[in-house]
Structure formats: C-alpha cells, structure tokens
Amino acid sequence: MIRTPQILQKQEWLAFLFHRHNSHLASFHTFSNYRRIWIISIIILAVTSLSPLVMATFINQRLIRQAVDSELVLQTERVTSNAKRSMRFFLEERLNALRFIVNELPYYALIDNTHLAEILSNLKLGFGGFTDLSIIDADGSQVAYTGPFNLEGKNYKTQPWFIRSIESDNFISEVFTGYRDVPHIIIAVRSINALGRIFILRATLDTQRLMDTLLSYKTNVHTDIFLMNHTGVLQTPSSTYGKIFTHTHLDIPEFSTRTNVIQPENLSDNAFVTGYSYIITEAVTTPFILMVNKKKSVVMGTWLNLGQTFNWIIGISCLVMMIIITLVSTFMVNKLYLADNTKAETMMKMEQSQQLAGIGQLAAGIAHEINNPLALINETAGYLKDLYHYTDEHQNDEEVMENLDTILEAVSRCGTITSQLLGFVRQFDVQTSNVDVEKLITGILRFHKKETEYKGIHVTTEIAPETPAIETDRGKLQQVLLNLINNAFQAIEANGCLDITVSHLPPGHIFIEIKDTGCGIPEENLKRIHEPFFSTKKEKMGTGLGLSITYGLVKKLQGNIRVESSEGVGTIFTVTLPVKMKKEDKT
C-alpha cells in the first residue's frame, strides 16, 4: 500500500526538540540527532566566545594584582627610605653637634657646669631633643652634668653603654631607662683633654622627639612604623607589637645598608608588606632597625573592590552571551532541522511518487493488455444478448438475460478499473496546449446527456464571458473534469441540480466550480477522499482511485482543488488552475 505523504511538522519554534522519530522520514534526514547538534553548537560557541573573555579577565586580574603589589612595595620602600633618612639625619646631626663641641671647647670649659648648661641650652635651642649633657672621665666618673635629673657624681664604669662608648669615637645607644627610669637614648663622643686623658661628652636624647619624627611618616592607621634593636626588641611603640621594649619575635632581617622590602608569601588579609632599613650614620652603626609595616589587604581594598565589580560585569556579560548563544543556536538548529525535514519530506514524496509511477506503469501495462480480451468478452456477451434480444426464440428467457447482464456489468466494472489504472499513470507526464474550457465541459456533458434526461437532472453551465483559453494539459484537465462530473452524476438523485461555473480571476487563474445537490460527503470522509483506494462506493463499482487521481492531476496542472460538502445537501468542488502553466514544473 502506498502511503500518502504527511505533513509531519509545523514551522514551529523548538520543533527539533519535539522531534518524533519517523522511520519513513529518518532515512532521508541528513542528521539524526538534532539535540546533540544543538548542545555541541552551544558548547562550541560558548567556548570560543567566552574563553577569550574569561582568559582576558584572569590575566587582567593578575596584572592588577601585580600592579597593586608593586605599587605597594614601591610605596613601602619610599616611606621606609624617607623615614630612615630622617632618622639618620636626626642622629647624625646631634652626634656632629657633640663632636663640634668637644673639638671647639677646651676641657676645662666643658667641665664647668655653668658653661655646660649654657651649651645644653644652646643645643636645645639649635637642635632640640636634648635632655641633658655630661662629661665622664675614663674611669666612668661623671665630672660635670647639666640637666633635669640629679645625676652628678654617678659612676658609669659598669654600664654597658659606657664600656662601649669608651671603646669608640662615637656612640649611639639603644633606648633604655637607666638610673633615671625614663626611656632615653645616649649619644656620646670620645675625646682627649690637654693632659692626654680620655673623656666622654655624653648627651641624652628625648625619645619623644625621635618618635614624633618617626610618626610624621605614618600616613594612615594601616601603616605601622617603628624602630627595633638588632635583637627584635621595640625601641618605639608599635601599633602591631605593642609598647616600647616589647619583644616582637620577628625574624631579624638580613643586614643591609640599603632599604629593603619583604613581601609576604600568603595573601591573607592580615599579611604585611614590610620595609626595613638598618640605620647607619657616617660615623657609627646605630642599634636601630627601622621597620615599616603596611597591611596589604587594606591598601589593596580599593583594587579588590574594583576587581569584584569587574567580575560582576564579566559574570553578567557571560550570562547574557550564554543566553544569546543559546537562542542563536536554537534558532539555527531549528532552521536546519526544518530545512532538513522539508528536504526529507520532499525526497520521501519523490521516492513515493517514483514508486507510484512505477506501480502506475505496471498497472497501465496490465490494464492495456486486459482491455483487449475484455473488449472481446464484452462484444461476445453483448452479441449473445443481442441474439436473444433480437430473435424471438429466447426473448423471454429471463435467466439467460440476467446472466448475460451480469457478465456485461462485470466487464463494464473491469473496464472502469482498467481505465482508471491507465489514468493513474498519466499523472506523470504533462503536455501543454491551449484548451477551451467551455468546449471541454460541453464535450463531457454530452456523455451524460442520456443520464441527464433519464434522471431529470437540471444541468446549468455558466462560463464568465472574459474567460481565456488556458494553457494546460488537455487530457489531464479532461480527466479531472470527467471524474468530478461523473462523481456529481453518481451523487445526484432524480430531479437534482448540477451547476458548473467557470470564472476568471485576473491575471493568472481560473476557477471551475462543480456544484451538485447530491448526497454530500460525511465530515469524517472529507479528509480521506483523496487517499488512493478510499471508496464509499464499493457497492457501486467504486475503485477508490477516481478522486485520488483527480487530486494528483490537479497538482500536476499546478492547480488546487478544494471541496466543501454537507451531508444530504450537496458538494462543491472548486478547481483553481493557472491560465498558463509554469515551464519549470513540467515533468
């Protein structure tokens, strides 16, 4: 059985997702799994378009981080370097002032307390930061003193600072409390008096002044700037490690005459970038290490916030791109699917029509061969009937007459089948010529003249006056009209009406309307009437090929056929045909 090609899908969005497997169509499809193609296309598009973006973002983030890191290092280095210079200058300046005093003034003037007080007063005025001054001889005895503390006559022989200062020309002590119980720094210069004896000019420096100088470099609360000694004990208070003299337990940085910055390995919020510098004056190495700690997270905060905003933008962009990619892929794959489906359907129809053509050729061959013996049977039986009819002998032998009629009826039925089978094959070959539709209809109606009279059927033909002759396949059009008019005659009961109207729809089409007042076609059959071998007229010699052929022929003539019917009222067949057939469709 030949299947009628079905319209398997509508032009709908996402059609490929709801694709139902159809084994007839599947073999004509170029691709079989459209969902997979869809997913692969989304993945490929997403990877190719999003990966550069993601990579660029990643690289950008790294660059920002590096830039921030190096900026931080630079900043820390600058602060450290500046603070170191000013510390060095602070100490150097005061040490040089002492050196100037011992070189300038004779020993006797120095050990004069009044004179010493005057010098202290001048030093305080000129430099500031000095607390007291004293002259200590080589035995550690304080020879002269001027200052706020009552330290006259003290012996420093056992004091570590004294031991060290007597050993070198210049000396700067750590911060310590000493006899006075107040944190202070000692700077001392060694000299020789007129008698050739060694003595020391010692000054005590106020640590507050030192701290103020240091704190002036503290730009914000997240920067900790402090001094520690070579063992890690705080020499000034630290916001990180606490009060003065607290042990920091820091690793003592490697000795260097330059300013250095240590970067932490981990990037946790509390990580510090540490700048350090040993404070070394021209004359002496001080016991101080200047430390500058900058909290990394705080400094990077702005940048990290910016990075986060950037990440959000990238994230949303990726999302939007994914949506667009998905939509585009869906659209394209759907288009591809629909195109492929159409192609598959066309190919299937082609194959089916080739099958039909093949079957048609075979059928026509058989039909033609059968027609000749059929004609012989027909004439022989007819002649027998004639013999009985025209001679008186058996005229009233009803049994013989009945049997002959049965043979003739059967032959006529076979004739109808062979004729329609032959008609079937003619669908596949179109030859055009100018056809006068009116003439054609009149010719066909002539065949039914007798039936018209016999049944009392009222036939009207109305041809619009301007209807042109149409360029079409005469044989096919004749068969179409013959089939439709035959159908109408079969449907019409006695005293019914058959109206044939031909009208012209300028420029290109004509309508042929065949309207009968016959039995009509039930709703459920209307959809099936063009299927081959569908017939409701089995009792009345129907082969189920008539309308199927008619539909095929009208399509071949590049026309359309429409049927309206209501049961018991009648049927209207409307055939629309082009006035001139398009050449490319000729087969």
Next chain:
Amino acid sequence: MKIILVDDEKKFINMLAKRLSLRGLNADVAYSGEEAVEKAAHTPYDLAVLDLKMPGISGFALKQKLLEMQPEIKLIFVTGHGAIDKNGDHSDDIFLAKPLNIDTLIETIHQTIHPDKQ
C-alpha cells in the same frame, strides 16, 4: 450510411459489426490498416471506427490516409489505453475506450455524422 470498422482483433471486430448490423448499422470490417485503405479505395464511407494500436499502419496514420482519400469521412478512435487523453493534433478527434458500451458507440456515431441533430 456506410461504416468501416478497423481493428486487428478479428473476433472483436466481427462481433461489433454483427451487433451494429442488428441495430441497423451496416459496417464493413478490415483487420488491418492496409486492408482498410484497400477497401476505402473502392467504397466511399461516411464513418470509420479505428483502433489506435495496430500492427502496420497505426490508427493515426490510417486517419491521414483515409482523409486523403475521402476528405469527408468522419472518424472515431477506439483504444485500449483507457481514459481519453487527447493532445495537440488530435484535440478534435473522438476517442472511445475499450471495452465499448454499444449504446455509447451508436450515440457517438449518430452525433458524429449528424452533429447538428441533438
């Protein structure tokens, strides 16, 4: 009215001739195109009923020959090719499909010879 029936199916054409004669139409028979031409040379015919497909001279070729000999002759084609399919040169010819309905044939004969009479 003089009619000639031409078909290579001898039995068929003989039967048809007998049936026509029973209905008052006398017809000569010819079993091939050549025989028909020969008969037409001696007898004028009003009408020829021709099979389309015959060995030797085919139906359409015979039409040409007969028209040359007797321009007034009317023609009806009979064909085993089923439904009528006429094109181009044959658009005005009358075709009947095998197997024939004798009444249709007679009616067609009358209409062909006297087209004015309805």
